[in-house]
Amino acid sequence: MKSFLSVVSLLSLASLNQAATINVGHVYWFQLEAAVMDMAYKDLMKEGILPVNYDFKLHSRVGCALYNANLSVIHGVKEATDLYFTENINVLFGSPCSEETKVIGQLAAAANWNLPVLGYLSSDDSLSDKTVYNTLARTSTMSTTFFARAVKAIVVKNGWKKVAYVGSDVYVNNLNRKAVVDELTSAGVGVHVMITKANPTWQSIANSKAMTDLHASARSK
Incomplete structure (x- = not known):
């Protein structure tokens, strides 16, 4: 829920005078993470916290290939790229694994992407370098x-x-x-x-x- 509130804060900078669809991308490690994301969204809707002018659509994909022998080594990066180009995501949560976030964060910071990324488990200290990861924010893990x-x-x-x-x-x-x-x-x-x-x-x-x-x-x- 805390991460979703971060998205709301970003959206508060935008005009609310017309309806808009916000595509939220999510690269996860465990399937339960996707369920928690969906639960947080429904709870925020129920509590009336999300702005009514926005329609949020969640798109979750599995990542963290380094810790899943069934996936190719760049699987999470490929999924994030696919979410950007095929689902037209406006914001991305994840990957929870630092190795993938390092690549995804650099892609997201590219001039043609300029995509907000919210990390909730990636903990590598290099990710705090805002000269490289200027669209990345991390919400929970300590350095x-x-x-x-x-x-x-x-x-x-x-x-x-x-x-x-x-x-x-x-x-x-x-x-x-x-x-x-x-x-x-x-x-x-x-x-x-x-x-x-x-x-x-x-x-x-x-x-x-x-x-x-x-x-x-x-x-x-």
Whole structure:
């Protein structure tokens, strides 16, 4: 809903004296994201928040190809491009994956597109560069760089020289991993990265070599 309100804010700059159709594009990762988008739209209509002079049409397509083996590597970018040229979208939500948003954001900023893009999960810090992504706004995630710097400050203050980064192989659990590892490494801190399968049991971890490696690599002698 917060993202839809962002669109309303953009539209408030336009004249409301005639009806218009607003085509909203959406590139998602999980199918549930499309359902949430539709739910938010219906709720805003019910509450009378959306301007009556506008007819909103939603066009959702799957993306995040890097994390879906069944899709080509540029699938989300292709879908965003198709939405622009075939559905004549006026605004785009997504992609939630930074890799696709980097490309989509540059296309959207092109002079012939000039398309507002609202990101709600893409977290790469390079996306904050307004000289490149001047039509992109992000509504929810914090900068991975700021988070990594905060972690480094704590580690350095405590004088720790060896730490571990533990996470599952689920994408959303590792959004800040690279930034954290890079920041700590730059401060001379050794980082042991331990990645588990999604939803592991304590027995599977205890019976693996991972705990032995963790003890050896992330604790001072």
